[in-house]
Amino acid sequence: MTESPETNKTLSIAIVSGKGGVGKTNIALNLGFALHQQGHSLVLLDADLGLANLDVLLGLSPEKNLQDLLAGENPDNIVVPLAPEGFDFLPSASGVAELVELDEDIQGVLMHKLDSLFRRYDFLLLDLGAGINPTVLAFAAMPQERVIVITPEPTSLTDSYALIKVLSTQHNVRNFHIVVNMAETTKEGQTAFNRLAQACERFLNLPVRLLGIIHRDPMVTESVRHQVPLLKFAPTCQAAQDICDIAQKIAERRSKLAELIARSPVLKSIV
Ligand SMILES: Nc1ncnc2c1ncn2[C@@H]1O[C@H](COP(=O)(O)OP(=O)(O)OP(=O)(O)O)[C@@H](O)[C@H]1O
Ligand SMILES: [Mg+2]
Structure with a gap:
């Protein structure tokens, strides 16, 4: 298992969406790939407790998963070091009813167990x-950062707004980064972001940030069909380039946060 030499500087990021099928799993996998290529250590956690499918995208059939972690298994026996991808993967348990409907006590135990694992890496995705x-809300509220994936479709915008609203009003989450996926053009992506940002500003008094726009690209579907991460399958295609740009921004954000923590004795004492 890869260990980060800088402890306590893990940046944890949840990839979330209101509407399903907007590209979260592909984005999580390929952001992981890009961040690793840029020299960072990371673990990718399949926290889709209903329909886990990162293992399918990776062509894996892991023996152990999050459920074993809850049952007391050592995380080192559950994490799968991905070769040749070079980062670690923590599989979920697909379709396990008890996990989908985790009660709050169990959620707390899981979060605690995961926390000690996270700290070994530069990034947790x-x-x-x-x-x-x-359960989705608990996982979405836990990490330091959230990437809300939207598409230009009106239903995606309304569902994302509902998700942001409930996270901000019921879970006190205030920082949201938006990725517009499957944009036909940069302009279409920007317009979709503007609509969501205006609604959040106007009705929730909440500024949201645009992290990036990923274009619709037939290579994404091809890479899924081949069970190979897009960045490996077609590294020069438009969507791969867009994801690399987002990974770069995420890495810069981690450096900035680490700098802030290093300069502030108060922050240093609480992280
Ligand atoms: N930029 C893109 N261009 C073209 N197709 C895309 C793009 N991003 C994702 N897709 C396609 O959209 C489909 C759904 O992607 P994915 O499984 O990553 O979504 P998801 O948000 O994780 O879904 P779920 O909510 O079910 O977990 C995939 O078949 C993928 O090929
Ligand atoms: Mg998914």
Whole structure:
């Protein structure tokens, strides 16, 4: 398992969406790939407890998963070091009812166990299920940062707004980064972001940031069909380039946060 030499500087990021099928799993996997290529250590957690499918995208059949972690298994026996991808993967348990409907005590235990694991890495990426069920919300509220994936479709915008609303009003989350996926053009992506940002500003008094726009690209579907991460399958295609740009921004954000923490004795004492 790869260990970060800089402890306590893990940036945890949940990849979430209101509407399903907007590209979260592909984005999580390929952001992981890009961040690793840029020299960072990371673990990718399949936190889609309903329909886990990162293992399918990776062509894996892992023996152990999050459920074993809950049952007391050592995380080192569950994490799968991905070769040749070079980062670690923590599989979920697909379709396990008890996990989908985790009660709050169990959620707390899981979060605690995961926390000690996270700290070994530069980045923790969580691929979540869609929607606003309590388990999704608990996982979405836990990390330091959230990437809300939207598409230009009106239903995606309304569902993302509902997700942001419930996270901000019921879970006190205030920082949201938006990625517009499957944009036909940069302009279409920007317009979709503007619509969501205006609604959040106007009705929730909440500024949201645009992290990036990923273009619709037939290579994404091809890479899924071949069970190979897009960045490996077609590294020069438009969507791969867009994801690399987003990874770069995420890495810069981690450096900035680490600098802030290093300069502030108060922050240093609480992280
Ligand atoms: N930029 C893109 N261009 C073209 N197709 C895309 C793009 N991003 C994702 N897709 C396609 O959209 C489909 C759904 O992607 P993915 O499984 O990553 O979504 P998801 O948000 O994780 O879904 P779920 O909510 O079910 O977990 C995939 O078949 C993928 O090929
Ligand atoms: Mg998914």
